[in-house]
Amino acid sequence: MWVGHAMTQAASPTRGRLLPFALHDAAANMATDEAIAEAVALKDVAPTLRFYGWSRPTLSLGYFQSLNDATPWSDPTGCVASKADGTLSGIVDDGRVDIVRRSTGGGAILHHFELTYSLSLPLSDTGPGARECVYQTVHQCVIESLADVGVAAMPYRDTTAAAEKLSRDAVSDSNTGLRSKRDEPFLCFQRRTDEDLICGGYKIAGSAQRRVRGGVLQHGSLLLRVSRHAPSLPGINELSSVAIEPHEIEASIAAKVGTAMGIDWQSGDLTDSELTASKRIRQQRYAAAEWTGRR
Amino acid sequence: MSRDTTKLRYAETHEWVDVTQDDGIATIGISKFAIEALNDLVYMDLPEVGRTLKVGDEFGEVESVKAVSPLYSPVSGEVVEVHSDLPDNLEGLNDDPYDFGWIVKVKLDGDLPDTLMDYAAYEKQCSEAG
Numbered sequence: 529m530w531v532g533h534a535m536t537q538a539a540s541p542t543r544g545r546l547l548p549f550a551l552h553d554a555a556a557n558m559a560t561d562e563a564i565a566e567a568v569a570l571k572d573v574a575p576t577l578r579f580y581g582w583s584r585p586t587l588s589l590g591y592f593q594s595l596n597d598a599t600p601w602s603d604p605t606g607c608v609a610s611k612a613d614g615t616l617s618g619i620v621d622d623g624r625v626d627i628v629r630r631s632t633g634g635g636a637i638l639h640h641f642e643l644t645y646s647l648s649l650p651l652s653d654t655g656p657g658a659r660e661c662v663y664q665t666v667h668q669c670v671i672e673s674l675a676d677v678g679v680a681a682m683p684y685r686d687t688t689a690a691a692e693k694l695s696r697d698a699v700s701d702s703n704t705g706l707r708s709k710r711d712e713p714f715l716c717f718q719r720r721t722d723e724d725l726i727c728g729g730y731k732i733a734g735s736a737q738r739r740v741r742g743g744v745l746q747h748g749s750l751l752l753r754v755s756r757h758a759p760s761l762p763g764i765n766e767l768s769s770v771a772i773e774p775h776e777i778e779a780s781i782a783a784k785v786g787t788a789m790g791i792d793w794q795s796g797d798l799t800d801s802e803l804t805a806s807k808r809i810r811q812q813r814y815a816a817a818e819w820t821g822r823r
Numbered sequence: 824m825s826r827d828t829t830k831l832r833y834a835e836t837h838e839w840v841d842v843t844q845d846d847g848i849a850t851i852g853i854s855k856f857a858i859e860a861l862n863d864l865v866y867m868d869l870p871e872v873g874r875t876l877k878v879g880d881e882f883g884e885v886e887s888v889k890a891v892s893p894l895y896s897p898v899s900g901e902v903v904e905v906h907s908d909l910p911d912n913l914e915g916l917n918d919d920p921y922d923f924g925w926i927v928k929v930k931l932d933g934d935l936p937d938t939l940m941d942y943a944a945y946e947k948q949c950s951e952a953g
């Protein structure tokens with residue numbers, strides 16, 4: 529369980545830090561999340577929920593994915609500066625796509641018209657692996673926030689498609705084993721896991737995690753509109769005719785996550801220590817070609 | 824011959840250590856409890872032979888359920904052998920974590936840390952974790 533979980537039944541919730549939506553380049557986004565996760569795990573700062581976008585269209589690779597598979601997008605810089613005004617209209621799209629390698633698992637994501645979040649929590653136990661309850665809690669909150677603006681979404685595990693797949697797998701071993709797991713589609717939004725959110729038959733949200741010593745970092749993406757760089761992946765706007773800007777839904781998601789997890793979010797800023805760490809991590813990892821091309 | 828899990832030492836972070844050969848080499852893997860918690864391993868990274876580790880250093884990483892988790896070294900020393908077939912045979916790690924599933928061998932630098940648990944203490948930790 530995460531450190532504050534035991535307090536969810538208590539009268540006073542745990543204090544948390546909320547960092548509102550802003551656009552940044554790929555390397556800055558990833559370095560900032562890692563710096564936050566480390567500081568949260570050390571309990572130097574409160575549990576943190578951060579919303580953000582990408583100042584240029586960006587393909588983020590899952591930690592274990594091969595850069596060779598990203599050839600169709602092919603510009604592994606990850607750190608091109610651009611002007612950004614804090615809304616999706618501030619994204620600079622000159623036809624190129626930055627590439628960055630995440631620290632979290634899962635498949636590649638084309639970030640363009642998207643609400644991305646990172647949630648950093650301290651953990652009180654040493655057990656390895658995913659904290660699936662964090663996936664479930666955040667995604668349930670996203671479902672409820674979407675419902676408030678007239679968008680119907682559900683976890684993949686509750687869909688007819690999932691039930692049919694389960695039935696097929698029960699009579700065949702074709703989808704079991706390591707090879708089949710690794711042969712999943714390159715793009716995360718073409719994959720399906722139980723907690724992914726589905727709207728109109730398409731995946732519109734997914735999350736992945738990184739365990740750090742004493743904590744967990746969860747990344748997640750909510751696909752608001754289709755990108756010309758991944759035209760086969762419709763977003764909420766195409767699937768439901770509801771146009772959502774990040775600032776129209778981030779507060780609702782934060783409030784619901786806060787209630788569900790017993791966290792009282794208060795708007796904050798990065799500490800000087802986090803800013804310093806972020807700059808270091810950016811140079812050492814996410815803006816470094818060696819990191820992006822390590823597989 | 825199967826490894827006797829009651830003779831192994833265990834780290835709080837669920838790595839097991841076998842020093843029963845008394846040759847100064849520690850064989851290291853991850854426990855059945857950890858593998859069940861990881862659930863559905865897909866990828867694993869191993870360290871390079873020759874790398875020097877200190878207690879608590881990250882010596883590898885695994886991915887399961889879209890979560891990347893580090894593996895922590897329970898001992899200090901030099902990596903002298905890695906189980907290079909393991910990342911492509913993770914089903915074998917699931918099935919047999921204490922024999923086929925060994926991950927690295929480390930030439931010990933000094934004594935084993937006092938923080939390593941015996942089997943009974945580790946079982947207690949796991950039962951308390953639920």
